[in-house]
Amino acid sequence: MGRIVLLSGTDTGVGKTWVGCALGGALYGSGLEVRAVKLVETGTPEEPSPTEDGALLARATRQAAPLHALRRYRTPVAAAEAAELEGRPFDLTDTITEVQAMAESADITFVEGAGGLYAPLTWRRNMLDVARRLGAPTIVVAADRLGTLNHTLLTLAVLDLAGLTCPGVVMNAMPDVSGDDHSRGRNADALRRVRPDIPVVETTSPKWVEEVMGWVG
Numbered sequence: 001m002g003r004i005v006l007l008s009g010t011d012t013g014v015g016k017t018w019v020g021c022a023l024g025g026a027l028y029g030s031g032l033e034v035r036a037v038k039l040v041e042t043g044t045p046e047e048p049s050p051t052e053d054g055a056l057l058a059r060a061t062r063q064a065a066p067l068h069a070l071r072r073y074r075t076p077v078a079a080a081e082a083a084e085l086e087g088r089p090f091d092l093t094d095t096i097t098e099v100q101a102m103a104e105s106a107d108i109t110f111v112e113g114a115g116g117l118y119a120p121l122t123w124r125r126n127m128l129d130v131a132r133r134l135g136a137p138t139i140v141v142a143a144d145r146l147g148t149l150n151h152t153l154l155t156l157a158v159l160d161l162a163g164l165t166c167p168g169v170v171m172n173a174m175p176d177v178s179g180d181d182h183s184r185g186r187n188a189d190a191l192r193r194v195r196p197d198i199p200v201v202e203t204t205s206p207k208w209v210e211e212v213m214g215w216v217g
């Protein structure tokens, strides 16, 4: 089986899919058999749309399948709640088995979670359980804006407590951050001061994709 790497983040909307597409596209370009999958996506239309996360990831890697998230729910709430409201339980074990089967034929498989690490996938399980069951390292995507240090350090602490591996943090220069935010461009260095053990790249760095590719081998 090829490597499986989780793409998680400090929150929803911090750039996990954007980072996943950049990495997936670059690895495809380097000749590797790469997959990028969205485990579960909520707030999706009835028919898969080309702009949903699962579809964006699939286009980036040119993979034949899957072409959308492994599990899709229409209600735009956490997966556990959407599954309950729609009367379609989210079977985490089956979904993880699908990921493992997919990873058999790939060199590397990225798995994007939903929201941050503690977002409930079921009322009892979250992305920490996925990382544990897949035995996969978790890259943390963080938005380069004020508040990210707290969110990122909390996320890293949770991974530490769970005994899970974080190969690094991608500090993402989101386009919507205010020009008045003096933390922008400084958060990566500040994070390195607190957690010198964790590699940190900024998406403003021209070589960030290559650096992350080095983390995932």
Ligand SMILES: Nc1ncnc2c1ncn2[C@@H]1O[C@H](COP(=O)(O)OP(=O)(O)OP(=O)(O)O)[C@@H](O)[C@H]1O
Binding pocket: 009, 011, 012, 013, 014, 015, 016, 017, 018, 019, 053, 114, 115, 172, 173, 174, 175, 203
């Ligand atoms: N570095 C960037 N440059 C330009 N646009 C970006 C960048 N990072 C993220 N975006 C845009 O910001 C929006 C949110 O990013 P994205 O969808 O990747 O977040 P996410 O963490 O995957 O969210 P979700 O929790 O919903 O899966 C998207 O429209 C994305 O294209």
Ligand SMILES: [Mg+2]
Binding pocket: 016, 017, 018, 053, 112
């Ligand atoms: Mg996403």
